[in-house]
Amino acid sequence: MAIKVVQRRPLSLAERTYLPQILAGLKVTWDNLRRPPVTLQYPDERPTIPQGYRGVPTLVRDPHGREKCVSCQLCEFVCPPKAIRITPGEISETAENTHVEKAPKEFEINMLRCIYCGLCQEVCPEEAIWLQNQYSMTGRTREEMVNNKAKLYELGGTLPDSHYKWDKKKAEAEKQKHAHH
Amino acid sequence: MEQILNDLVLSPAWYYTAARGLLVIVVLMSIAAYSVLLERKASAWIQGRVGPNRTSHPVIAWIPFLGTFLMKGGFIQPAADGLKFLFKEDALPGHVRKITYILAPCVALAPALIALVMLPFGELPNGKIITLCPGADVGVLFMFAISSLGVYGIALAGWSANSKYPFLGAVRGSAQLISYELAMGLSVLTVFLATATPQENNALSLVSMVKAQTGIWNVFVHPIAALIFLICIFAEANRHPFDMPESETDLVGGFHTEYGAFKFGLFFVAEYSHMVIGSSLFILMFLGGWHILPWVPTIGTGVVASLLGLAAFFIKLAAFLFFFVWVRWTVPRFRYDQVMRIGWRVLLPIAVANLIVYFLWYAFKG
Ligand code: SF4
Ligand code: SF4
Numbered sequence: 001m002a003i004k005v006v007q008r009r010p011l012s013l014a015e016r017t018y019l020p021q022i023l024a025g026l027k028v029t030w031d032n033l034r035r036p037p038v039t040l041q042y043p044d045e046r047p048t049i050p051q052g053y054r055g056v057p058t059l060v061r062d063p064h065g066r067e068k069c070v071s072c073q074l075c076e077f078v079c080p081p082k083a084i085r086i087t088p089g090e091i092s093e094t095a096e097n098t099h100v101e102k103a104p105k106e107f108e109i110n111m112l113r114c115i116y117c118g119l120c121q122e123v124c125p126e127e128a129i130w131l132q133n134q135y136s137m138t139g140r141t142r143e144e145m146v147n148n149k150a151k152l153y154e155l156g157g158t159l160p161d162s163h164y165k166w167d168k169k170k171a172e173a174e175k176q177k178h179a180h181h
Numbered sequence: 182m183e184q185i186l187n188d189l190v191l192s193p194a195w196y197y198t199a200a201r202g203l204l205v206i207v208v209l210m211s212i213a214a215y216s217v218l219l220e221r222k223a224s225a226w227i228q229g230r231v232g233p234n235r236t237s238h239p240v241i242a243w244i245p246f247l248g249t250f251l252m253k254g255g256f257i258q259p260a261a262d263g264l265k266f267l268f269k270e271d272a273l274p275g276h277v278r279k280i281t282y283i284l285a286p287c288v289a290l291a292p293a294l295i296a297l298v299m300l301p302f303g304e305l306p307n308g309k310i311i312t313l314c315p316g317a318d319v320g321v322l323f324m325f326a327i328s329s330l331g332v333y334g335i336a337l338a339g340w341s342a343n344s345k346y347p348f349l350g351a352v353r354g355s356a357q358l359i360s361y362e363l364a365m366g367l368s369v370l371t372v373f374l375a376t377a378t379p380q381e382n383n384a385l386s387l388v389s390m391v392k393a394q395t396g397i398w399n400v401f402v403h404p405i406a407a408l409i410f411l412i413c414i415f416a417e418a419n420r421h422p423f424d425m426p427e428s429e430t431d432l433v434g435g436f437h438t439e440y441g442a443f444k445f446g447l448f449f450v451a452e453y454s455h456m457v458i459g460s461s462l463f464i465l466m467f468l469g470g471w472h473i474l475p476w477v478p479t480i481g482t483g484v485v486a487s488l489l490g491l492a493a494f495f496i497k498l499a500a501f502l503f504f505f506v507w508v509r510w511t512v513p514r515f516r517y518d519q520v521m522r523i524g525w526r527v528l529l530p531i532a533v534a535n536l537i538v539y540f541l542w543y544a545f546k547g
Binding site for chain 1 (some may be wrong): 223225227228229230231234282507508511512527540
């Protein structure tokens with residue numbers, strides 16, 4: 001390989017006076033000064049949240065209004081700072097979604113612990129927990145910073161679903177039942 | 182006794198002087214306060230931010246347009262800052278040397294106010310000079326003698342706070358002052374060599390200096406002296422790139438960390454007052470004082486001329502203060518050894534050479 005010798009040139013007289021550099025620097029800052037500000041006037045102006053933003057974790061419903069979480073507790077176990085606490089519950093025999101069998105009785109995410117890592121969303125087999133675009137969480141007490149199930153569904157809303165996994169299962173089960181008879 | 186009392190309290194001249202003094206102090210203080218605002222706004226613009234634009238008062242906000250303008254421009258901010266300093270708890274730590282600790286902020290501010298006495302601002306139609314102490318013919322000497330005392334404030338603060346970083350800062354500040362005072366004095370001497378005539382008995386007054394610049398400004402005749410003086414006033418005012426006593430990166434803010442509340446406010450105002458005085462000196466000695474343009478003697482006559490002159494002085498002052506701020510947000514701080522090297526091995530020899538060259542020039546020109 002050819003050796004390239006880098007010239008170690010001593011500073012010229014002009015450079016050693018600092019003055020040309022200072023003048024060039026003044027030019028740079030002057031140009032900056034004439035540019036419009038790049039900051040937002042925060043509470044009045046809000047940033048546009050890009051797609052895929054990892055905001056506050058929320059629970060979502062599918063377009064039919066079914067709550068998607070089946071309280072498998074994978075998210076609770078994966079959550080690195082142990083922010084999630086789930087109390088699993090059964091879906092009653094008489095309910096329309098009884099074939100899903102389980103739903104959370106209570107679901108709490110402690111936002112004082114959450115580090116917005118998104119692992120819960122990644123691990124969820126039901127696509128039930130999503131980090132959406134809410135970026136500011138405030139509260140006056142520690143209790144207010146814990147999102148309970150109602151709050152999580154309120155924040156999450158409804159997201160489109162491409163599988164309708166449980167509807168398909170139900171349809172399949174019905175078909176099997178008819179085939180056996 | 183009664184005579185003295187009468188002279189002091191009852192004579193109208195005394196009131197007149199006091200009122201004038203108060204007026205100039207108020208003007209200086211508000212200029213200092215608003216240069217803090219300028220600093221915050223200009224730094225914000227340079228960094229692509231907006232700067233203070235929220236502070237307002239319901240009464241002011243109620244005024245249409247002007248109220249919004251004042252709020253967006255941050256013009257109420259200095260008042261809010263001042264009030265904050267005034268109402269904060271004035272803590273007196275247990276481990277400080279009490280007397281010097283309390284004295285230091287006053288010692289920092291007082292020289293700035295005293296030096297102000299000698300500053301001429303403009304000329305009245307009848308030829309009188311707008312200043313607090315008319316007819317003082319040692320103007321510039323007095324200014325240098327007094328304004329350098331400002332470093333005592335920093336030295337006392339550093340010493341009394343009983344903490345090592347402020348102390349290091351104080352030592353640096355003092356060393357820096359001594360180093361740059363020399364070059365500064367020599368550069369000024371060059372200018373006075375040119376403008377003053379031995380016959381005059383007010384050879385060192387700033388007024389005759391300004392009058393000598395009626396045609397051409399000194400900055401064009403003595404560019405090197407002007408440059409040296411400019412660098413030195415940055416150093417004297419402890420401004421970037423020479424803010425040795427504070428230097429956040431290595432001294433964690435120096436004495437600034439040891440003071441709070443109104444004492445810190447006094448230091449703050451003192452720093453900006455030194456800036457104001459340094460800029461005024463530069464304007465008076467090199468930028469033609471209250472002359473509006475170089476090569477143009479006066480514009481208008483009578484009152485108009487005086488008012489225009491006064492306005493010219495303050496516009497130049499504002500521009501110069503902006504320059505201070507602009508440089509601060511452009512140039513990084515010099516290292517302490519670089520500061521010393523620039524002072525002793527660059528500025529001082531150049532100033533001496535400059536003096537000798539002009540000296541020989543005037544000697545042979547006759
Ligand atoms: S949110 Fe998802 S991972 Fe968590 S319990 Fe519900 S279904 Fe399981
Ligand atoms: S985002 Fe991370 S920290 Fe927050 S709840 Fe989900 S897994 Fe836990």
